[in-house]
Amino acid sequence: MSDVQTLDRPQAAQSGGMLPSIYEVRRRRRELADCVTLEMAPLEGAPLSFAPGQFTMLYVHGVGEIAVSISGNPGNGEALVQTVRSVGAVSKAVCGLAEGARLGVRGPLGVPWPVEQALGKHLMVVAGGLGLAPTRPIIYWALANRDRLKSISIVYGTRSPDQILYAPQLLGWSNTEGLQVGITVDRAGEDWTGRVGVVTELIAPMLHDPAETVAMLCGPEIMMRFAADALADAGVSQDDVYLSLERNMKCGIGWCGHCQLGPHLLCRDGPVFAYPAVRDLMTVWEL
Amino acid sequence: MDRAAAEPVDRSIVIPAESLDTLIGALRDGGYQVWGAQERDGALGLAPLAAAADLPRGRVEAAEAGTVRLTDGPRPAYFDHTLPMQGLKRMVYPARERLYAAGQAMSLEEDPVEAPPIAVLGVRPCDLAALDTLTAVFESGPFVDDRFRQRRAALFLVAVNCMRPAATCFCASMNTGPRAEGGFDLVLDEVMEGDRHVFVVASGSARGRAVLDALAGEEAGQADREAARAGSQACAEAQRRHMPDGVAALLKQSYDDPHWANVAERCLSCANCTLVCPTCFCSTVEDRSSLDGAEAERWRRWDSCFGLDFSYLHGGAVRTETASRYRQWMTHKLSHWHDQFGMSGCVGCGRCIGWCPVGIDITAEAQALAASEQAA
Amino acid sequence: MAESKIHSIAEILAAHPCFAGLDPAITDLLGGCASNVHFANGRYLFKAEEAADTFYLLRGGDVALELRMPGRGRLTVQTLHPGQVVGASWILPPYRWRFDARAVGDVRATGIDAACLRGKCDDDPSMGYQVMQRFLPIVAERLQTTRLRLIDLYAPPAEVGNAL
Numbered sequence: 001m002s003d004v005q006t007l008d009r010p011q012a013a014q015s016g017g018m019l020p021s022i023y024e025v026r027r028r029r030r031e032l033a034d035c036v037t038l039e040m041a042p043l044e045g046a047p048l049s050f051a052p053g054q055f056t057m058l059y060v061h062g063v064g065e066i067a068v069s070i071s072g073n074p075g076n077g078e079a080l081v082q083t084v085r086s087v088g089a090v091s092k093a094v095c096g097l098a099e100g101a102r103l104g105v106r107g108p109l110g111v112p113w114p115v116e117q118a119l120g121k122h123l124m125v126v127a128g129g130l131g132l133a134p135t136r137p138i139i140y141w142a143l144a145n146r147d148r149l150k151s152i153s154i155v156y157g158t159r160s161p162d163q164i165l166y167a168p169q170l171l172g173w174s175n176t177e178g179l180q181v182g183i184t185v186d187r188a189g190e191d192w193t194g195r196v197g198v199v200t201e202l203i204a205p206m207l208h209d210p211a212e213t214v215a216m217l218c219g220p221e222i223m224m225r226f227a228a229d230a231l232a233d234a235g236v237s238q239d240d241v242y243l244s245l246e247r248n249m250k251c252g253i254g255w256c257g258h259c260q261l262g263p264h265l266l267c268r269d270g271p272v273f274a275y276p277a278v279r280d281l282m283t284v285w286e287l
Numbered sequence: 288m289d290r291a292a293a294e295p296v297d298r299s300i301v302i303p304a305e306s307l308d309t310l311i312g313a314l315r316d317g318g319y320q321v322w323g324a325q326e327r328d329g330a331l332g333l334a335p336l337a338a339a340a341d342l343p344r345g346r347v348e349a350a351e352a353g354t355v356r357l358t359d360g361p362r363p364a365y366f367d368h369t370l371p372m373q374g375l376k377r378m379v380y381p382a383r384e385r386l387y388a389a390g391q392a393m394s395l396e397e398d399p400v401e402a403p404p405i406a407v408l409g410v411r412p413c414d415l416a417a418l419d420t421l422t423a424v425f426e427s428g429p430f431v432d433d434r435f436r437q438r439r440a441a442l443f444l445v446a447v448n449c450m451r452p453a454a455t456c457f458c459a460s461m462n463t464g465p466r467a468e469g470g471f472d473l474v475l476d477e478v479m480e481g482d483r484h485v486f487v488v489a490s491g492s493a494r495g496r497a498v499l500d501a502l503a504g505e506e507a508g509q510a511d512r513e514a515a516r517a518g519s520q521a522c523a524e525a526q527r528r529h530m531p532d533g534v535a536a537l538l539k540q541s542y543d544d545p546h547w548a549n550v551a552e553r554c555l556s557c558a559n560c561t562l563v564c565p566t567c568f569c570s571t572v573e574d575r576s577s578l579d580g581a582e583a584e585r586w587r588r589w590d591s592c593f594g595l596d597f598s599y600l601h602g603g604a605v606r607t608e609t610a611s612r613y614r615q616w617m618t619h620k621l622s623h624w625h626d627q628f629g630m631s632g633c634v635g636c637g638r639c640i641g642w643c644p645v646g647i648d649i650t651a652e653a654q655a656l657a658a659s660e661q662a663a
Numbered sequence: 664m665a666e667s668k669i670h671s672i673a674e675i676l677a678a679h680p681c682f683a684g685l686d687p688a689i690t691d692l693l694g695g696c697a698s699n700v701h702f703a704n705g706r707y708l709f710k711a712e713e714a715a716d717t718f719y720l721l722r723g724g725d726v727a728l729e730l731r732m733p734g735r736g737r738l739t740v741q742t743l744h745p746g747q748v749v750g751a752s753w754i755l756p757p758y759r760w761r762f763d764a765r766a767v768g769d770v771r772a773t774g775i776d777a778a779c780l781r782g783k784c785d786d787d788p789s790m791g792y793q794v795m796q797r798f799l800p801i802v803a804e805r806l807q808t809t810r811l812r813l814i815d816l817y818a819p820p821a822e823v824g825n826a827l
Binding site for chain 1: 602
């Protein structure tokens with residue numbers, strides 16, 4: 001199909017149609033003031049198995065459906081773990097689901113992070129804000145494959161210290177051998193002793209061997225673009241930079257046309273792309 | 288898409304024009320309800336046919352950018368008109384349908400697909416191409432829309448090759464007509480010479496062949512076949528509108544062209560073009576619930592990229608301006624569609640030109656963009 | 664006793680990312696304006712409105728650039744880390760600091776006498792040009808990263824709100 005480059009989609013771990021499976025909320029944890037992590041399990045059948053970077057469509061009875069990335073451990077299929085920020089009617093309803101409540105789940109959907117590309121190399125995850133949620137499965141995968149990676153770096157930027165997602169877990173990872181964690185916030189008061197600055201400033205200092213590094217980015221589009229520039233400036237090949245994009249999704253399976261970015265249907269061809277496949281599109285006005 | 292290739296047209300016969308009712312009867316005998324274009328409220332719409340007399344015989348469209356009117360044509364042909372205002376889209380993909388009902392405790396009940404066998408008489412080559420285009424969208428991706436698939440499979444398509452273009456037609460430059468090369472069960476050529484008024488009927492599928500074999504008619508001769516081809520050729524040559532060559536590549540270079548702002552000064556964002564377009568497939572979903580919230584329903588309905596909320600992302604719309612929304616529509620149709628589905632999303636039917644309330648003409652806009660890029 | 668090598672100031676300057684690769688003759692000249700300094704955690708390298716007479720090449724420890732705002736306490740506008748330069752207001756008049764620079768942890772730095780360096784740059788514009796080529800990218804990067812933070816990338820949609 002012409003010259004448009006996309007990543008391979010998984011042959012397995014895809015299920016389709018507009019009819020959700022019924023899941024139950026097993027655990028609900030508040031992450032941030034407006035952000036909740038749900039652990040869900042299907043009422044019937046096997047737990048959902050997924051690849052890092054995939055998403056699901058979550059349906060709340062009578063309210064609607066939204067696309068949410070999966071944030072759990074791909075090696076531990078016990079529960080479907082997703083972190084949701086309350087921003088609209090549906091996400092607010094999802095965040096409000098109590099333990100024991102039921103919801104509909106379609107998926108897993110979408111093209112995953114090509115994590116195997118990092119084998120034998122240095123892996124750098126660059127996340128901004130809530131962008132840590134879709135990248136957390138990469139980190140779980142990397143921890144399980146630590147001996148096959150030269151190093152693992154997590155570069156995380158967010159708005160302020162109270163907006164650090166998965167803070168206890170990040171702290172744990174920063175104390176894990178073979179794992180480097182760098183966190184920076186846009187603004188802070190005097191109780192914050194960490195970095196204040198932009199995530200891009202952490203990239204060069206945390207790179208080991210740019211020519212042998214694979215980077216995966218998730219966050220606001222502008223942040224990803226500047227992070228990709230910082231990686232390129234430091235010598236990382238743009239072909240080794242992957243990112244996850246977001247647009248309005250109504251169906252998640254390529255039928256509704258909402259999530260287009262130029263030649264790509266994000267739900268079908270993404271959400272994960274190699275940077276060169278979307279670089280020029282990301283700067284087109286209102287594409 | 289490859290239906291015709293697998294089962295080549297293997298027989299063509301000639302029937303007198305008055306035998307059209309025999310064909311309708313044969314289709315009905317085959318278990319099909321028969322639909323065709325009918326004049327209603329001054330326009331053509333697809334509706335169930337009782338007899339050939341329901342067809343808009345002798346009527347033609349006086350179509351131009353921003354107007355479609357029916358008027359008397361020069362001869363009593365059944366098919367000198369071109370297109371009903373909407374194509375086959377709503378027959379395979381309803382404008383609104385309930386996907387499922389969600390009862391208490393989230394018991395989901397999927398709505399069964401209603402796909403009664405329907406024969407459509409008088410499908411034009413551009414609309415056949417549009418059906419192929421929709422089939423690529425709903426059946427060739429990683430996920431197959433079974434609702435669409437069942438409805439499409441239930442259609443029996445009797446195509447008609449065009450002998451006369453409307454002024455808004457540009458199928459010849461989109462390579463979708465005016466002669467159907469496949470994708471039909473039966474195809475008709477209406478031949479009128481002096482007092483002689485006949486149809487050349489050819490089959491394009493096994494089930495089409497079965498219907499054809501039930502008709503009484505002579506094998507089509509060389510002269511009738513040639514007359515039919517010549518008619519199509521003349522129809523192609525009579526088309527005044529053309530899509531410029533290389534439009535797919537052109538649009539990819541035109542994202543920032545100032546001409547989009549020019550279109551936006553005229554475009555009302557009314558979405559008429561997406562409603563009449565036989566390939567526009569975008570949809571959204573709506574939720575309804577009973578007053579007590581116990582029962583909920585989920586509906587899918589057509590949506591349009593001209594709506595502000597179409598591109599809504601938490602925080603706001605991505606495409607806030609008419610210029611970027613028109614650019615999305617046209618660029619998707621003529622360029623990105625190739626990337627997404629391996630074919631053009633425009634079939635050259637010209638409906639968007641005629642039904643645009645301000646007369647925006649996609650072929651003229653493409654030419655203006657080409658000129659603008661050349662000047663840049 | 665572990666063997667430790669005493670580095671000359673010029674060697675330290677040449678090894679710092681800010682001056683790496685600079686003509687050794689220039690780093691030698693710069694060395695004449697430089698001295699190594701140490702700040703304990705919580706001490707200020709400089710405070711806003713003071714004369715910008717010394718800037719620092721940070722070698723160890725972190726520095727927080729701060730503003731104080733009544734009712735909101737100390738606001739950290741940016742942190743600086745080993746390998747970075749602390750202070751740019753010494754380059755242009757009126758040579759006054761605009762922010763407070765506080766040591767976060769034990770800070771080791773090389774202080775450079777700004778008036779001394781400016782004098783040498785005035786005497787030798789070619790050298791001055793090379794020194795400016797080292798400082799302009801630092802200022803440009805701070806401008807760019809500040810712009811990125813200015814747009815409040817991670818703001819909740821409700822706050823930036825053009826919600827429908």
